[in-house]
Amino acid sequence: MASDRRTDLDELLACPACDRLHRRLALAVGESADCVRCGHPVQTARADTLDRSLAASIACLILLVMSVALPFLSLSRAGIGSQISVLDAFGALWASDFRWLGVLTLALIVVLPVLRLVLLVYVLLPLRRARATGQRTRTAFRWALMLEPWAMADIFMVGVAISLFKIGTVARLHIGLAFWALLAAIGVSFYLARVLCRDTVWQRLAAEGADAVRDDPDRRT
Amino acid sequence: MIDKASSGISARQVGLMRCGACGTMHRRGERVICRLCGARLHSRTPHGLQRVWAFLLLGALAYVPAMMLPVMSTRSLATRSEDTIISGVLELADQGSYGVAAIIFVASICIPIIKFIVIAALASSLQRDWAMSQSARHRLHRLTELIGRWSMIDVFVVAVLTALIQLGTFITITPGRGIEAFALAVIFTMLAASSLDPRLFWDHDTDGSARTR
Numbered sequence: 001m002a003s004d005r006r007t008d009l010d011e012l013l014a015c016p017a018c019d020r021l022h023r024r025l026a027l028a029v030g031e032s033a034d035c036v037r038c039g040h041p042v043q044t045a046r047a048d049t050l051d052r053s054l055a056a057s058i059a060c061l062i063l064l065v066m067s068v069a070l071p072f073l074s075l076s077r078a079g080i081g082s083q084i085s086v087l088d089a090f091g092a093l094w095a096s097d098f099r100w101l102g103v104l105t106l107a108l109i110v111v112l113p114v115l116r117l118v119l120l121v122y123v124l125l126p127l128r129r130a131r132a133t134g135q136r137t138r139t140a141f142r143w144a145l146m147l148e149p150w151a152m153a154d155i156f157m158v159g160v161a162i163s164l165f166k167i168g169t170v171a172r173l174h175i176g177l178a179f180w181a182l183l184a185a186i187g188v189s190f191y192l193a194r195v196l197c198r199d200t201v202w203q204r205l206a207a208e209g210a211d212a213v214r215d216d217p218d219r220r221t
Numbered sequence: 222m223i224d225k226a227s228s229g230i231s232a233r234q235v236g237l238m239r240c241g242a243c244g245t246m247h248r249r250g251e252r253v254i255c256r257l258c259g260a261r262l263h264s265r266t267p268h269g270l271q272r273v274w275a276f277l278l279l280g281a282l283a284y285v286p287a288m289m290l291p292v293m294s295t296r297s298l299a300t301r302s303e304d305t306i307i308s309g310v311l312e313l314a315d316q317g318s319y320g321v322a323a324i325i326f327v328a329s330i331c332i333p334i335i336k337f338i339v340i341a342a343l344a345s346s347l348q349r350d351w352a353m354s355q356s357a358r359h360r361l362h363r364l365t366e367l368i369g370r371w372s373m374i375d376v377f378v379v380a381v382l383t384a385l386i387q388l389g390t391f392i393t394i395t396p397g398r399g400i401e402a403f404a405l406a407v408i409f410t411m412l413a414a415s416s417l418d419p420r421l422f423w424d425h426d427t428d429g430s431a432r433t434r
Contacts, residue, residue, distance in 0.1 A: 009246040014232035014239035018423040037229055038359050038424065039411045048325060069268070075385055084384045089377075092384035098396050101404060108331075122270045135259060142242045142258045149366075149411070152373055158324070159377025165321050166378070167386065202243045206257050 015042050046197035050204075054124040056192040061117040063185035064153070068110055071176035073160075076168070085178060086110060113151040113189075119144035120192075123201065126208075133208045141201060154186045231423065233288045238264040265418050272416035273344045280409035281337055289398030293379050297392040305399060306330065306375060331404070336410045339365050341419060347421050358422045365414045372407040374398055421428040 013024050025033055027045040035042050050136035067086060074083040084092075086109065093102030123141045128134050164173060232239055238249050244434035255262055266272070291303035304312070306329050313322035339361050346353045377402045386394040 019231035088384040089380040150346040163381040
């Protein structure tokens, strides 16, 4: 009885932007469906989403780690040089007594993007290998989606470009490997945003974790 | 999608609700958390408009010192100068760097002000039943969500410059208190935009009942 009611609900979907009720369609790979009322996408079926998203997440993660570990920029003026990594942007703010701002910067450009990618790999890897997933995997995917607007490496790079421009006249600048790594990471993360299909992943998670749902004590009341 | 009707019924009207995180459908009042992803379920963001106004007010309050206080001070051997966001833009324009000046002007001044006005207008339109078309409100709301994060540019500029210009005796750059206020203003307006539930725009037309506040 309970499972019949659940199947009913699974044939329906509501637009996230206007709550218009729709019947779920069987989309072919590559198709998407928009809300008839507000035009917001309500259903997508992107091609090869597990493979592509997993590959992009891992690549992006490696590039991000490189961009933190390697020298980002170096600067020389009258024989005196200084070299900074991304972590120094945090260190300099911390040392100038702007501690929470340093923590915020570090969180937005390193910690949250890395956390988001680790969560994505944690979700996508077992799905792709058709291993069983549980509630923890689904919570992880929810968090990965929630972190998306707070990962600001792309905006940081625009900030870096402007900084370079501002001091280009004062000193000679050398761009380090980490700079290119971060630029590549942003490119890959744009690709990731295009290939990651939330719908497909949620449906796979729902199918894989069907047992966990039935065991949920909340469900029995 | 199947029905051709341009308005149609909302999930709320037939006693259903969509999980905001994963999209799974539920019967209203049946469960507190989503059976698939474990997120807390709401038909509409609870106290949505109150939250919007609270975050917007905090953002506007933080934006005042963000504009008045210096965001960066530059010290060389003989001189010391302090820049606010506005004086920084003007200086860049003076030097002929109109492109960079325009980017900072748009990101730090235009976008926050546009966001304050648009979010306040959208929230008021819901509370006072202003005549504004749903699709216009829908598009404005999408816009505020998309552009908000780009205001952080100036914070990162100050962070990078502070880290980079540590040449000791010749020239040093230190952040000013204004940039903290500015970062807060950006974060609060991002939270205000995400607290505004766009589904409220469509409730009024189709729903005879009172709106959830």
